[in-house]
Amino acid sequence: MKHRSILITGGAGFIGSHLVRHFVRKYPDYRIINLDKLTYAGNLANLKDIENCPNYRFVKGDICDIDAVLALMREEKIDAVIHLAAESHVDRSIKDPFTFARTNVLGTLSLLQAARTVWAELPEGFEGKLFYHISTDEVYGALQMTHPQGIEPPFSTAASSGGHLAYGDRFFTEDLGYDPHSPYSASKASSDHFVRAFHDTYGLPVIVTNCSNNYGPYQFPEKFIPLFINNIKHRKMLPVYGRGENVRDWLYVQDHVRAIDLIFHEGQIARTYNIGGFNEWKNIDVVHLLIETVDRQLGRRPGEDESLISYVTDRAGHDLRYAIDSRRLQSELGWEPELQFEEGMELTVRWYLENEAWLDNVTSGDYLKYYDEMYGNR
Ligand code: NAD
Ligand code: TYD
Numbered sequence: 001m002k003h004r005s006i007l008i009t010g011g012a013g014f015i016g017s018h019l020v021r022h023f024v025r026k027y028p029d030y031r032i033i034n035l036d037k038l039t040y041a042g043n044l045a046n047l048k049d050i051e052n053c054p055n056y057r058f059v060k061g062d063i064c065d066i067d068a069v070l071a072l073m074r075e076e077k078i079d080a081v082i083h084l085a086a087e088s089h090v091d092r093s094i095k096d097p098f099t100f101a102r103t104n105v106l107g108t109l110s111l112l113q114a115a116r117t118v119w120a121e122l123p124e125g126f127e128g129k130l131f132y133h134i135s136t137d138e139v140y141g142a143l144q145m146t147h148p149q150g151i152e153p154p155f156s157t158a159a160s161s162g163g164h165l166a167y168g169d170r171f172f173t174e175d176l177g178y179d180p181h182s183p184y185s186a187s188k189a190s191s192d193h194f195v196r197a198f199h200d201t202y203g204l205p206v207i208v209t210n211c212s213n214n215y216g217p218y219q220f221p222e223k224f225i226p227l228f229i230n231n232i233k234h235r236k237m238l239p240v241y242g243r244g245e246n247v248r249d250w251l252y253v254q255d256h257v258r259a260i261d262l263i264f265h266e267g268q269i270a271r272t273y274n275i276g277g278f279n280e281w282k283n284i285d286v287v288h289l290l291i292e293t294v295d296r297q298l299g300r301r302p303g304e305d306e307s308l309i310s311y312v313t314d315r316a317g318h319d320l321r322y323a324i325d326s327r328r329l330q331s332e333l334g335w336e337p338e339l340q341f342e343e344g345m346e347l348t349v350r351w352y353l354e355n356e357a358w359l360d361n362v363t364s365g366d367y368l369k370y371y372d373e374m375y376g377n378r
Contacts, residue, residue, distance in 0.1 A: 002029075003029050003030065003031070004027075004029075004030045004031070004079055004080055005030070005031045005033070005076050005077050005078050005079055005080075006023065006030055006031070006032055006033065006078070006079075006080045006081070006082060007033045007035060007072070007073065007076070007078045007080070007081045007082070008020055008023070008032060008033065008034050008035070008081075008082045008084065009034075009035045009036065009063050009081070009082070009083045009084055009085035009111065010035075010036055010042070010083070010084035010085030010086060011032075011034030011035070011036050011047070011058075011084070012034065012036040012038055012042035012043055012044055012046060012047065012058075013036070013041050013042055013043075013046075013084065013085075013088070013220075014041070014046075014088075014214070014216075014218050014219040014220060014223075014253065015084055015134070015214055015253055015256060015257070016034070016036070016084040016085070017043075017046035017047050017218050018216070018217075018218065018253050018254060018256075018257045019082065019084065019257050019260060020032055020034050020047060020050070020056070021047065021049070021050050022254075022257045022258075022261065023261070024050045024053050024055055024056045025050065025053075026261070027055075028055055029055075030055060031055050031056075031057070031076065032055060032056050032057070033057050033059060033072065033076050033078065034047070034056070034057070034058045034059065035059050035061050035063065035069070035072065035085070036058070036059075036060065036061075036085065037060065037061065037062045037063070037085070038060055039087075040220075040365075040368060041087075041088065041089075041220050043218075043220075043362060043367055044058065044367075045358060045361065045367060046218045057076075059072060062107070063083075063085050063103065063107035063108070063110060063111050064102060064103065064106055064107045064110050065110070066110040066113060066114055069110060069111060069114040070114045070117060070118060073114055073115065073118040074118055078115075078118070079119075079128060079129050079130075080129065080130040080131075080132065080264070081111060081115055081130070081131045081132065082132045082134065082260065082264065083108065083111055083131070083132065083133050083134060084134045085103065085107060086103060086104050086107075086188070086191075087099055087100045087103050087104060087184070087187075088184070089184070089220075089222055089223065090138075090182045090184045090185075090315065091222070091315065092184075092222075093182055093183035093184035093187070094182065094183060094315070094316055094317075097183035097187075100183050100184055100187040101183075101187055101190075103187075104184075104187035104188055104190070104191050105187050105190045105191055105194070108133070108191035108194055108195065109191075109194050111131075112131065112194060112195065112198045112204065115129070115131050115204065116198060116202055116204050119204075126203060126204060126205050129204075129205050130205050130206075130207065130264070130269070131195065131198070131204055131205065131206045131207075132206070132207045132209075132260070132263070132264055132267075133191065133192065133195040133206060133207070133208045133209075134209060134211070134260070135188050135191070135192050135208055135209065135210045135211075136185065136188050136210055136211060137172050137210050137211060137212045137213075137249070137274065137276065137322050137324050138180065138182070138184065138185035138188065138319065138322065139178045139179075139180050139185055139188050139189040139192060139210060140172040140176050140177075140178060140179060140180075140210070140322075141178070141179030141180060141181060141185075141319065142179075142181065142319035142320045142321060142322070143168050143170050143171070143172070143320065143321040143322065143323055144168050144170065144320070144321065145167045145168050145245070145247065145320055145321050146167075146168040146169050146170075147165075147166070147167055147168060147169065148167060148245070149165075150165025150166065150167055151165060151166050151167075151169070152165070152166070153165065153166035153278050153280075154166070155278050155325075155327065156278055157277045157278050157279070157326075157330075157336055157337050158277070158336060158337050158338055158339065158340055159250075159251060159252070159255065159277025159278065159279040159337040159339060159340060159341055159344075164278075164279060164280070164281075164341070165280065166278070166280055166323060167247045167280055167282070167321055167323070168321055168323065170323075171323045171324065171325035172210070172274060172276075172322070172323060172324050172325060173274065173325045173328075174210075174272045174273065174274055174328055178192070178193075181317045181319055182317055182319070185319075192208055192210075195208055196208065196270075199269075199270050205269045205270075206269065206270060207263060207264075207267045207268075207269065207270070207271060207272075207273070208272045208273075209259070209260065209263055209267075209272065209273045209274070209275055210272065210273075210274050210275070210324075211251065211256050211259070211274075211275040211276065211324075212248070212249035212250065212251050212275065212276035212277070212279075212322060212323075212324045213248045213249060213250050213251065213322065214250075214251055214252070214253045214256050215250055215251075215252065215253065215344065215345075215348055216252050216253035216254065216344065216347075216348050216351075217253070217347075217348060217351040217352070217355070218253075218358075219253070220362060221359065221362060221363060224248075224283070224286070225286070225290065225345075225348065226348075226352060226359075228286075228287060228290050229290060229294055229348070229349055229352045229353075230352065230359060230363065231308065232290060232291055232294040232295070232305050232308065233294060233298070233352075233353065235305065235308065236308070237308050237309075237310040238287060238291075238308045238309050238310060239310055239312040240283060240284060240287060240309055240310065240311050240312065241283070241312060241313070241314045241315045241318060242311070242313075242314035242315075242318060243284075243311060244282065244283045244284030244287065244311065245282055245283070245284065245320075246282070246283050246318060246319070246320055246321065247280050247281065247282050247283075247320065247321040247322065247323070248280070248281060248283065248286075248322055249276050249277070249278070249279055249280050249281075249322050249323050249324050250277070250279050250281055250286070250341055250344075251275065251276055251277045251279065251337060252277075252337065252338075252339040252341075252344035252347075252348075254338075254339070255277065255337035255338055255339060256275060258335070258338070259273075259275045259329060259335050262333050262334075262335050263329070263333065263335075266333055267333065268332075273326075273328055273329045273332075273333075274324045274325060274326050274328065274329065275324065275326055275329060275335075276323075276324025276325075276326045277324075277326070277337040277341075278323075278324070278325075278326070279337075279341050280321070280323050281341070284309075287309060288303075288306075289342070289345060290345070290349070291303060291304075291305050291306055291308070291309075293345055293346060293349045294349055294353070297349055297350060297353055298353065
């Protein structure tokens with residue numbers, strides 16, 4: 001296997017930590033540099049098991065600090081970037097859009113500029129280099145719910161097996177125009193445009209992937225699934241936005257990581273791939289499944305905690321339905337998700353219930369104090 005020196009940004013976050021672990025373990029000949037600012041969403045406890053691996057290095061830093069990125073890329077002779085660092089929570093973006101523009105737009109621009117500068121200095125130039133940008137399906141906007149009772153999906157995967165339904169007849173394909181609605185999705189859309197512009201203008205070798213909602217261990221408990229698991233456990237109310245009718249297309253985080261690995265190695269430069277398992281669920285149905293699963297795993301009567309459901313004011317600009325068409329990735333590169341949603345939820349609930357210390361630590365914010373002591377105030 002060819003040696004590679006890969007800069008993964010945002011590697012202390014949810015998806016990033018799964019990706020870092022996967023690459024460090026699977027590719028001992030690769031050097032993996034994890035650049036992360038350790039915001040509230042970054043947590044080195046996510047990577048405890050690999051922190052001493054010889055092919056791994058953690059660097060605390062901000063992707064907006066272009067001089068620091070340039071120095072790191074030169075020092076580590078980086079030949080590929082997998083860029084995940086971002087502000088990622090829609091509700092926070094509604095309260096504080098500027099932070100999203102700074103990190104997601106300006107941060108991506110500074111990384112692009114650093115990669116272009118450093119690689120242009122080399123005799124081989126951009127040959128063998130890759131800037132892989134991780135994005136979201138939310139850039140495509142919202143789909144209509146033409147079949148609220150659900151229809152047979154035109155395709156199925158392991159994730160959606162078990163006869164799961166589609167709630168509309170249109171899906172996000174790679175050639176759909178962008179139509180973001182939240183400050184989060186607008187900032188991700190903007191970053192995607194910059195990545196493609198760097199290819200079209202300067203010839204930078206780039207790949208962009210747009211993935212549907214991920215779930216699994218180590219997701220920060222402000223997001224829907226871990227928040228609700230934690231609340232059911234503590235018998236706190238479950239704030240369902242609107243009527244709970246919004247539809248999301250859920251993918252287990254390891255299936256996303258496997259897709260990134262495949263695309264990193266075999267994807268075509270300048271191509272976009274959508275990643276998703278054709279696994280649409282109404283929020284309220286996810287809530288029922290979560291209550292049943294948490295109650296059962298805790299030895300409570302399954303469904304006992306249904307009374308915690310509380311319908312609250314809807315999120316501003318709440319996108320109705322997301323549904324990814326991932327047939328390009330399936331047919332061109334042979335990717336398939338491995339896990340069915342119910343199995344993934346079983347594993348996820350078990351992980352959160354078994355990793356009480358992790359959950360209590362991130363909900364109390366103690367880990368932030370620890371980082372301030374270790375690395376100085378941010
Ligand atoms: P996350 O919020 O869990 O983690 C983000 C990480 O980025 C954190 O470790 C944080 O410390 C770091 N970070 C934030 N600002 C930074 C900065 N200025 N410099 C350096 N590091 C910084 O996010 P996630 O859910 O793991 O998402 C990772 C990426 O995948 C994001 O780009 C997101 O848009 C994309 N994505 C997420 C999902 C999902 O369902 N979670 C789906 C599709 C795409
Ligand atoms: P979220 O995990 O924030 O992901 P995204 O908004 O990026 O899709 O939310 C998933 C869905 O769950 C979304 O439709 C909003 C809804 N939701 C609630 O109903 N209540 C909540 O407390 C949260 C955080 C989300």
